Amino acid sequence: MITVTSPLLPNLDEFYDMLKDIWESKWITNNGSFHKQLEQELASYLKVPYISLFTNGTLPLLTALQAMRITGEVITTPYSFVATTHSLWWNGCKPVFVDVDPQTGNLDPDRIEAAITPKTTAIMPVHVYGKPCDTKRIQEIADRYGLKVIYDAAHAFGVEINGTSVLNAGDMSTLSFHATKVYNTIEGGAMIMKDEETKRRIDDLKNFGFHGETTVVAPGINSKMDEVRSAYGLLNLKQVDSAIAARKNVAKRYYDELKNVRGISFFPYLKDTFESDHLRYNYAYMPMFIDAEKYGLTRDELYLKMKESNVLGRRYFYPLISEFNTYKGCPGSEKSNLPVAHKMAESVICLPMHHALSQEDMDRILELIVK
Ligand SMILES: *Cc1c(COP(=O)(O)O)cnc(C)c1O
Numbered sequence: 001m002i003t004v005t006s007p008l009l010p011n012l013d014e015f016y017d018m019l020k021d022i023w024e025s026k027w028i029t030n031n032g033s034f035h036k037q038l039e040q041e042l043a044s045y046l047k048v049p050y051i052s053l054f055t056n057g058t059l060p061l062l063t064a065l066q067a068m069r070i071t072g073e074v075i076t077t078p079y080s081f082v083a084t085t086h087s088l089w090w091n092g093c094k095p096v097f098v099d100v101d102p103q104t105g106n107l108d109p110d111r112i113e114a115a116i117t118p119k120t121t122a123i124m125p126v127h128v129y130g131k132p133c134d135t136k137r138i139q140e141i142a143d144r145y146g147l148k149v150i151y152d153a154a155h156a157f158g159v160e161i162n163g164t165s166v167l168n169a170g171d172m173s174t175l176s177f178h179a180t181k182v183y184n185t186i187e188g189g190a191m192i193m194k195d196e197e198t199k200r201r202i203d204d205l206k207n208f209g210f211h212g213e214t215t216v217v218a219p220g221i222n223s224k225m226d227e228v229r230s231a232y233g234l235l236n237l238k239q240v241d242s243a244i245a246a247r248k249n250v251a252k253r254y255y256d257e258l259k260n261v262r263g264i265s266f267f268p269y270l271k272d273t274f275e276s277d278h279l280r281y282n283y284a285y286m287p288m289f290i291d292a293e294k295y296g297l298t299r300d301e302l303y304l305k306m307k308e309s310n311v312l313g314r315r316y317f318y319p320l321i322s323e324f325n326t327y328k329g330c331p332g333s334e335k336s337n338l339p340v341a342h343k344m345a346e347s348v349i350c351l352p353m354h355h356a357l358s359q360e361d362m363d364r365i366l367e368l369i370v371k
Helices: 012-025 033-046 059-067 083-090 135-145 196-205 227-258 268-275 299-308 339-347 359-370
Strands: 050-054 073-076 094-097 120-124 148-152 172-176 189-193 287-290 348-350
Touching (some): 012 033, 033 050, 059 083, 059 148, 189 196, 227 268, 287 339
Parallel strands (some): 120 148
Antiparallel strands (some): 050 189, 172 189
C-alpha cells in the first residue's frame, strides 16, 4: 500500500532521552522548558517575530478570530480544508465565498471587492498547497476597506519569498502541525503574530484567559501544547529541511515524467519552484489536474484505478467547502459564483507525496498514471 502521505518521525532513541528529562522534571505541560525552546527555535527557523504554540491547527484559527473580535461577514475560499470555514462558524461569523485564481488555487484578489458589504470585517485566505497568496493585493484591499486579514497558513510551513516568511503577511497567520503536514508534532499548531502584546494576549487566551494565577481577562479556551509533543517537535525541526529537500526530488520526478502526458497538468508555478531563488517552496502536496477528454479517464476513474492497485491519491479539495450542507446557502456558495473552484475540485488529484517515497514506489505510481 502506498499512502498519500507518511509522517516525519523523530529518532526514537533521541525522543526517549527527552522523555526521560520530562519524567524527571515532572513538568509535563503549561509552558515547560521544551515548549519554550520550541517556540524560540520555530520563531527563528520560520523567521517570524512571535509565535504561540497550540494543540492543533484549528484552535489558533478560532482563537485568532476571537482575539480580533471578528464579527459579521468574512470573505474566504471554498477551496480548502473544511476547518478554515468551521473556525468562522464557531465564532458566529458568516463565511462569504469568493472564487479562486486558476493559476494558483488561491483566493482571486480580482473578485474580493465585489463580495465586500457593510457587514464585512475580515478576509481569511489560505495559501493552498503552500503556494503564497497575492498577499500584497489582499493587503491593499483590506487597507482600503478597513478589514483584518487572517491567513490560514496550514500548508505554508517554511515558505518564503525573497527570504521573507509568507507567515508575516496579514494581521495573523496560523499553522497546523498535524501528522499529515510537512512538519508535524503528531497533533499541533501555532499562531504567528506581529507584536509582543498580542503574543501575551494569545498566550492567555489559549490558557482559559488566565493572566497570572487569579485573574481571568477573557473567555479563553484550552489549547496549549504539552511537553511531550514539544520535545517531538524539537527533534522533527532538525530534520525538516532534509524532508523538504526529499519532497522536492519527488515533485521533480513526477513533473518530469508526467508533464508531457496528454490531459495531465500541474500549476504553472510548480516548474518555477525547481529553479527559483526567490520562492522557497515546501512541496506540501502534489496536486495534478486531469482533463478527462484528453487523458481518456476521468479524475475519479484514475483515482479508483490507483486505489485498486493500493496506491492512494486524495481528492483534495473535493467537495468544495461551499458544497457541504452546513455551508450551502452561505453568500457566494452558488456554483455559478465559483466556476474555477468547481473545475479544480472536479479535476484534481493529489499524488502520494512525502519525504520517504522510494524510487520503486514512484515507479509503480507513474506506471499507473502513464498507463
Ligand atoms: C490541516 C488543516 C487545518 C487544520 O489543522 P489541524 O491541525 O488538523 O486542526 C486547517 N486548515 C487547513 C487548510 C489545513 O490543511
